[in-house]
Amino acid sequence: MPMNVKSVVIYLAIALAGYVVVSIADSFAAPEISTRLKISKAKLIFTQDFVIRGNKSLPLYSRVVNAQSPKAVVIPTRGSGFSMKLRSGDLSWHDFLEGVNNLKGREFIAVERPVEAFTNILFSSGTTGDPKAIPWTNVTPLRAAVDAWCHSSIGKGDVMAWPTNLGWMMGPWLVYASFLNGASMALYDGSPLGSGFAKFVQDAKVTMLGVIPSLVRAWKSMNSTVGYDWSAIRSFSSTGETSSVDECLWLMGRANYKPVIEYCGGTEIGGAFIGGSLLQAQSLSAFSTPAMGCSLFILGDDGYPIPENVAGIGELGMPMWNGKVLRRHGDVFERTSRGYYHAHGRADDTMNLGGIKVSSVEIERICNGVDSSILETAAIGVPPLGGGPELLAVVVVFKNSKGTDLNQLMVSFNSALQKTLNPLFRVSRVVPLSALPRTATNKVMRRVLRKQLAQSNQVSKL
Structure with missing residues (x-):
């Protein structure tokens, strides 16, 4: 479902009743929905008939049907009718609510559960191509609330807005960060x-x-904020992708140059490990501090942390314990001589497209089957010139050297990805190579390709 009043009420009701929410973003295609339902063993699914975005009507219930979901409760988008006949056993939202008429007048008491009990299962892409099920417990909402209080000074009287979805961690995060x-x-x-x-x-x-x-x-680009008064805004918060200095400055200008608090974390912790703070001087498109309660290090090429207060760049890691790094995050971060941090995208074989983390393997599996002339592909997230969100490039090795229309191939890639994986994904360029760089154990060195593409930023220079 989209994140609206009904979906938030349903989300909280499931948690209060002692059950577990399974969060699936409304942008996913049927195969991706099906995979997540099977992993979570969901018993019931709530969905809207369809959503309207601009002049487009995007189906939701039909995707759920194609995903062979369990029993569904379907919420009409307009009036009380539906765009298609409901499956046998599925319920309309009206009929679902009518089922509790005999309970009217009774006081509902929330079901008590242990602190470690699951309340929500979300998903993140793994490098194997299979989504990882990530459970939230009764403690996770407290993490979300603490981050909002500590890093954005959220309290009584504030009004929080964040265009997101309950299928991604920022949806449940927003619910708890505001209400708690x-x-x-x-x-x-x-x-x-x-x-x-x-x-x-x-x-x-x-x-x-x-x-x-x-x-x-x-x-x-669309100048869609012109003429509107955003003076009530005290701060912005930015997450999901690497931001650019120019766009941060433009955004601040919409609200009398109030600060942008950068926020970077993970679904598995329900919050950030690095962010900004209103108690510190901020730098555009940069983080100023580890999140409250977190310690982090930048790992050098030798795998050991760069000394604190020393400038450097490397993969982000968590503290050492018994000689081992507790966690390698997979993001490359730079610490500047002024003590600020800059994000430089993924170090492993996942990428961030439009705020959605996805594995290279998932994209390559689809692209490999688009054209019979393709031998293999490598999907790479490349930072654009001037900074900002990663752009998707697909490196292609063909079976023979005969000419192939790369523009048409890019159209085919986009069509397949948007139909099978996510309608928000888009290939920005296709790069032909005679062979992919590989390790001695035959693994594709996507980091090498990423570095080459980032340095050249032009196909002709590869």
């Missing part, structure tokens, strides 16, 4: 790209607006 801190949550049911959302931010008197950099880029 006594703030209000502003939900916009529609596309956040246009001027309608800008007016909503104005009218709701939003005080903290969360963004992903690609959204800011769209606002800037």
Whole structure:
């Protein structure tokens, strides 16, 4: 479902009843929905009939049917009718609610569960191509609330808005970060790209607006915020992708140059490990501090932490324990001589596209089957010139050297990815190579390709 009032009520009701929420983003295609339902062994699915984005009607219930889901409760998008006949055994939202008429007048008491009990299962892409099921417990909401209080000073009287979805961690994060801190949550049911959302931010008197950099880029290119008063905003927060200095500065200009608090974490911890703070001087498109309660190190080429307060770049890691690094995060970070941190994208075989982490293997599996002339592919996330969210490049090795229309191949890649994996994914360029660089054990060295593409930033220079 999209993140609207009904989906938030359903989410909280499942948790209060002692059950476990399985979060699936409404942008996923049927095969991806099916995989997540099987992994989680979900018993019941709530879905909306369809969603309207701009002039498009995007199906949801039909995807659920194609995913061979368990019993579904279907919420009509308009009125009480549906765009297709419901399957046998599925319920309309109205009939589902009618089933509790005999309980009216009874006081509902939340079901008590142990602190370590699961409340939510979310998903993150793994490098094997299979999504990883990540459980949240009864403690995780506290982490979300603490981060909002500590890093964005959220409290009573604040109004938080963040265009997101309950299928991604920032959806449940927003629910808990606002309510547990006594703030209000502003939900916009529609596309956040246009001027309608800008007016909503104005009218709701939003005080903290969360963004992903690609959204800011769209606002800037379409000038969709012009004429609207965002003066109620005290701060922004940005996550999901690497931001750029120019876009940060433009965003601040919409609200009398209030700060942008960078926020980077993980689904598995329900919050950030690095962020900004209103108690420190901030630097554009940079992090200023480890998150409250976290320690982190930048690992050098030898795998050991670079000394504290020393500038350097490397993979982000957590503290040493009994001679072992507790966690290698997979992101490359730089610590500057001024003590700020900059994100430089993924170090492993996953990438971040439009705020969605996805493995190279998932994309390559689809691209390999697009054309019979393809021998193999490598999917690479490449940072653009000037910084900002990663762009998807596909390196292709052909079976023979005869000419292939790369533009048409890119169209085919996009069509297959958007139909099979996610309609938000888009290939920015296709790069032909005679062979992929490999290790002695025959593993594709995507890091080498990523470095070459980032350095050249032009296909002709590869």
